[in-house]
Amino acid sequence: MKRYRGLIVDLDGVVWREGKPIQENVEALRILHETGAKIVFLTNNSTRSRRLYSQLLTSILGFNVKPEDVVTSAYAAAKWLKENMGTSKVYVVGEEGLVEELLREGHAVVTLTEARSCRADVVVVGLDRNLTYKKLLIAHTLIKWCGKPYIATNIDATVPMENADMPGAGAILAALEKSTGRKPVYVTGKPDPWIVEIAMLQLKLDKKEVLLVGDRLDTDIKAAVKLGIDSLLVYTGVARPQDVAKSSIKPTYQAKNLLEGIRLLKLA
Amino acid sequence: MKRYRGLIVDLDGVVWREGKPIQENVEALRILHETGAKIVFLTNNSTRSRRLYSQLLTSILGFNVKPEDVVTSAYAAAKWLKENMGTSKVYVVGEEGLVEELLREGHAVVTLTEARSCRADVVVVGLDRNLTYKKLLIAHTLIKWCGKPYIATNIDATVPMENADMPGAGAILAALEKSTGRKPVYVTGKPDPWIVEIAMLQLKLDKKEVLLVGDRLDTDIKAAVKLGIDSLLVYTGVARPQDVAKSSIKPTYQAKNLLEGIRLLKLA
Numbered sequence: 001m002k003r004y005r006g007l008i009v010d011l012d013g014v015v016w017r018e019g020k021p022i023q024e025n026v027e028a029l030r031i032l033h034e035t036g037a038k039i040v041f042l043t044n045n046s047t048r049s050r051r052l053y054s055q056l057l058t059s060i061l062g063f064n065v066k067p068e069d070v071v072t073s074a075y076a077a078a079k080w081l082k083e084n085m086g087t088s089k090v091y092v093v094g095e096e097g098l099v100e101e102l103l104r105e106g107h108a109v110v111t112l113t114e115a116r117s118c119r120a121d122v123v124v125v126g127l128d129r130n131l132t133y134k135k136l137l138i139a140h141t142l143i144k145w146c147g148k149p150y151i152a153t154n155i156d157a158t159v160p161m162e163n164a165d166m167p168g169a170g171a172i173l174a175a176l177e178k179s180t181g182r183k184p185v186y187v188t189g190k191p192d193p194w195i196v197e198i199a200m201l202q203l204k205l206d207k208k209e210v211l212l213v214g215d216r217l218d219t220d221i222k223a224a225v226k227l228g229i230d231s232l233l234v235y236t237g238v239a240r241p242q243d244v245a246k247s248s249i250k251p252t253y254q255a256k257n258l259l260e261g262i263r264l265l266k267l268a
Numbered sequence: 269m270k271r272y273r274g275l276i277v278d279l280d281g282v283v284w285r286e287g288k289p290i291q292e293n294v295e296a297l298r299i300l301h302e303t304g305a306k307i308v309f310l311t312n313n314s315t316r317s318r319r320l321y322s323q324l325l326t327s328i329l330g331f332n333v334k335p336e337d338v339v340t341s342a343y344a345a346a347k348w349l350k351e352n353m354g355t356s357k358v359y360v361v362g363e364e365g366l367v368e369e370l371l372r373e374g375h376a377v378v379t380l381t382e383a384r385s386c387r388a389d390v391v392v393v394g395l396d397r398n399l400t401y402k403k404l405l406i407a408h409t410l411i412k413w414c415g416k417p418y419i420a421t422n423i424d425a426t427v428p429m430e431n432a433d434m435p436g437a438g439a440i441l442a443a444l445e446k447s448t449g450r451k452p453v454y455v456t457g458k459p460d461p462w463i464v465e466i467a468m469l470q471l472k473l474d475k476k477e478v479l480l481v482g483d484r485l486d487t488d489i490k491a492a493v494k495l496g497i498d499s500l501l502v503y504t505g506v507a508r509p510q511d512v513a514k515s516s517i518k519p520t521y522q523a524k525n526l527l528e529g530i531r532l533l534k535l536a
Binding site: 128129130131132133136137140141144145157158163164165166167168170171172173174175176177178179181 | 396397398399400401404405408409412413425426431432433434435436438439440441442443444445446447449
């Protein structure tokens with residue numbers, strides 16, 4: 001590998017799409033790994049833990065991916081809380097992955113009963129495919145009537161599925177914003193640059209040595225631009241070439257896929 | 269009763285507040301009824317059927333209130349669908365009251381299984397305290413991926429509760445609007461004037477003979493203004509005198525409560 005010694009790689013639309021590995025990109029990641037490149041994976045998806053992602057990535061890529069090599073918006077939320085509010089009592093609208101990351105950072109997750117009587121410091125909202133009106137009501141009450149702050153893992157309106165999509169964390173957030181009249185105090189996912197800085201810390205490289213690879217302009221590339229990191233947009237996910245023409249957000253490089261990208265950049 | 273021979277009366281904040289009857293207003297309604305005034309009740313709440321509301325009102329007011337004397341946003345939705353789309357196959361995000369009104373107007377309510385394979389003509393969204401992510405996902409899929417239209421019973425962000433409130437139909441709507449990127453083709457509740465016209469049909473009186481009584485500027489009074497009906501704002505619910513000063517929506521009359529209002533207007 002030439003100039004770039006480390007990569008920050010998005011998952012959905014880069015490593016896999018609709019749950020299926022994207023072969024050209026997987027092959028490119030294997031080649032990059034063999035050249036000794038450092039790779040950190042970065043996703044706005046808060047439903048799985050870093051532990052589970054590392055297992056999944058290891059089995060798909062065929063080389064060892066450690067939990068520390070994965071940064072999720074759930075992990076970023078847990079870290080943000082610790083740094084800004086200390087270890088906290090959290091009411092979670094979200095799935096197991098989010099709960100696991102919060103517990104690992106030393107936070108406590110409160111029960112429905114505790115939350116009902118305002119016994120939580122903060123509400124954390126991510127995608128929750130087990131969402132119920134009761135969960136929504138309790139989050140609403142904590143935010144609006146107990147005066148607790150809330151943070152969101154991401155604002156993605158939808159999550160891609162095979163031939164369709166489903167409501168994302170951003171949709172749940174929209175309901176809470178509407179009913180409480182309040183905005184989250186922080187959103188940890190891309191395009192917020194802080195989550196990319198967490199990945200940078202893990203890489204321990206200079207900015208100039210790092211390339212961010214993603215499939216979306218509004219999250220991946222936007223975050224890279226904000227932080228002054230070079231980026232490669234691959235057309236294996238959401239963005240299309242015409243989107244780049246229309247957008248003010250410009251990637252440093254573009255390629256059909258990561259394999260083409262690393263040839264273009266002479267990375268391997 | 270003098271000039272006004274009929275009244276259109278809002279429920280929440282006028283007949284009751286936080287589930288408890290508002291005594292001065294209840295007394296005024298009894299007096300008006302004794303003078304021979306025609307009274308129709310009008311609510312944006314879609315969770316109860318007109319049948320249940322008539323039972324509840326009869327027991328609180330002590331005079332007979334028929335289901336036809338009650339107009340709800342759920343009933344208006346069922347009527348709007350019939351008039352604009354014919355009897356339809358409906359996927360419902362809402363409660364029993366909404367389902368009952370749809371069935372009474374001759375519509376069919378589809379199952380989750382049918383809805384999953386696009387077998388619905390339209391989605392109707394109201395407050396649903398049994399909301400789940402699955403219900404949201406199916407509504408999202410019908411709207412975005414099956415291309416079905418959707419209508420909403422109302423856009424109220426919250427529903428008042430004792431010392432607090434809870435997310436309303438407008439919050440559920442916000443989630444769907446965010447994830448689908450589509451707006452409902454119609455919203456039946458106040459401030460849309462059509463629901464008031466339904467109440468007018470029931471009263472069979474000239475516009476000049478009807479007074480609309482409500483506690484909110486943005487729904488009740490706004491609808492009356494749109495339709496050119498006189499209105500009385502009572503301060504037993506949401507609005508406060510300072511709200512009227514700030515708002516461009518002006519009621520014809522204002523009173524502390526309905527008893528004061530009918531004395532002021534010399535209605536009894």
